[in-house]
Amino acid sequence: MNVDTPPVCNYEGSDYQQSFWEKGGRAYEDAVEAIALRRLLPKGGARMLELGAGAGRNTHRYEGYEQIVLLDYSTTQLQQARERLGDSPKYKYIAADIYHLPFVSGLFDGATMIRTLHHMADARAALDQVRSVLQTGAIFILEYANKRNLKSILRYTFHRQAWNPFSPEPIEFADLNFDFHPLTVRAWLGLSKFAIQRTLTVSHFRVGFLKKIVPLKLLVWMDQVLQLTGEWWQLSPSIFLRTKAIGDTPAAQAGQFFKCPSCGAPLEDTPPQLVCSQCGLRFPVANGIYDFRLSEKQS
Numbered sequence: 001m002n003v004d005t006p007p008v009c010n011y012e013g014s015d016y017q018q019s020f021w022e023k024g025g026r027a028y029e030d031a032v033e034a035i036a037l038r039r040l041l042p043k044g045g046a047r048m049l050e051l052g053a054g055a056g057r058n059t060h061r062y063e064g065y066e067q068i069v070l071l072d073y074s075t076t077q078l079q080q081a082r083e084r085l086g087d088s089p090k091y092k093y094i095a096a097d098i099y100h101l102p103f104v105s106g107l108f109d110g111a112t113m114i115r116t117l118h119h120m121a122d123a124r125a126a127l128d129q130v131r132s133v134l135q136t137g138a139i140f141i142l143e144y145a146n147k148r149n150l151k152s153i154l155r156y157t158f159h160r161q162a163w164n165p166f167s168p169e170p171i172e173f174a175d176l177n178f179d180f181h182p183l184t185v186r187a188w189l190g191l192s193k194f195a196i197q198r199t200l201t202v203s204h205f206r207v208g209f210l211k212k213i214v215p216l217k218l219l220v221w222m223d224q225v226l227q228l229t230g231e232w233w234q235l236s237p238s239i240f241l242r243t244k245a246i247g248d249t250p251a252a253q254a255g256q257f258f259k260c261p262s263c264g265a266p267l268e269d270t271p272p273q274l275v276c277s278q279c280g281l282r283f284p285v286a287n288g289i290y291d292f293r294l295s296e297k298q299s
């Protein structure tokens, strides 16, 4: 099926969780992200959508929610998450494209998108999609990669980098990897009807030699303090925002959950296959994973 949609950065078959997080010397980044999430997450809620969940590195941090829906484009990432978290009514595993979410309007009262916006060639469209499945008042926590960080400013000043960290447009520094200007992201969030409640700057010391010579605990403690300066200036490579869905989107009716990601008709949850009564598309459920990826369909 030909779908008119931005390209997806495909993690199918990737050992990202192991190579990047577990064996990649990222204990500092993981610890400071955990602190930021603790600061921003509500105590609990009904249903949380984790967008770009990967192998579920962060999922245990959302335990206050009654149900957590892990969404990722890659089935192999979701399979790793499922091996880690198991099968229970608390978790649902969804293979889908963030640009074509398969949920009815107002289904979630919480959502996170961590280390995923940076793969979005059309971040504005992605944020609109996220907003469409949240009910008014829902909390959305967004992490994004900041192009106006101290390292890029210094590199630009000393002519070691051609692109301007102060210009508002995203910079694609590698194929389907984007850094964003903080003011641009804030403007997009406003247009998508999110009100920003809190800003934390995170990973200030993401520098190889510092991570080698400074004890991990000290580095994490210093970042924990500096995170709070995010309300005034943002010079770190990673930024966490706590936002609230505004506008007028009622909560989804009880019993409604999925919609067809192609035509938008409500879908009945009938594993091992969901069939759209309007356009006839079929969506398989295999190994505990719902597959709503339109590009996987035959033309």
Ligand SMILES: C[S@@+](CC[C@H](N)C(=O)[O-])C[C@H]1O[C@@H](n2cnc3c(N)ncnc32)[C@H](O)[C@@H]1O
Pocket: 007, 008, 009, 010, 011, 012, 051, 052, 053, 054, 055, 056, 057, 058, 071, 072, 073, 074, 077, 096, 097, 098, 099, 113, 114, 115, 116, 119
């Ligand atoms: C860098 S990983 C982050 C995983 C996890 N959030 C974490 O912080 O450990 C980015 C994830 O986003 C997913 N992804 C990228 N583009 C996507 C899209 N258009 N729709 C759904 N998932 C996408 C990838 O498959 C990958 O698992």
